[in-house]
Amino acid sequence: MSGAGAPSLQVDAAGARVAVIASSWHTVVMDGLVGGAQRALADAGVTDVTLVRAAGSFELPLLSLAHARAGFDAVVALGVIIRGGTPHFEYVCAAATDGLARVALDTGVPVGFGLLTCDTEQQALDRAGLPGSPEDKGREATEAALATWSVLRTLAD
Template structure:
């Protein structure tokens, strides 16, 4: 993690927005916590409705994010991909990032990328928003995507 350039978005006023959260089941103990942190961020931002969906792995996140984007003002995708000994890590990360970006642009709905792409379980734990984590990607990705939805709403005003 770079540790510099963080916009330090604690909360935004997202009252009236509907948020979709999709999380993978791989590394569920971390993703479960990230989902709870995303829900807490949504509540802190005044979101009144949160829809949560789960999928098997990170590759499935974009298609469910797309379905959520058709019902929600913003979507956050959460997962953990840890590098192993093969190139599978690269293909999964490329597919997830491209898919989430495509959904966001095609559906004109912001999709937050909260998928941890790390070298080790320790790095994932450092970013999962646990009591001893240095980062909280569930919270951060949620606030960032709500901020983007608000920016789109502002731009759309006549």
């Protein structure tokens, strides 16, 4: 399982303003990812949270960019793309991944990368943070964004 060796990122992010941008496809998986993000935000003391549902994973970069430009301290992008029988999977995965990296680099706003790119639905369920899931990628993406925000804040002081 890829979660082996994951860091423990505990950040006090009270006062941070965070946008969670979540795809609408694969409802059960997405509900798990959003739940993990919400748990991580609560544990970090974040109370100013905006949840936005994107049509799909391809739309995550544009909505993340808009929220980064709107003054959010961090953005958490959550989605799931499950391989099918066409090259569509590769195109959407590459576009969403590259776009989210560009948002962070172009704006300086941390973007938590919670985009699952899985071969099967079971792989997505295993990473969704649901009861019985061995991994919680929604929590991990949120913790990464908050930890990055925390480091960037020290540079601004």
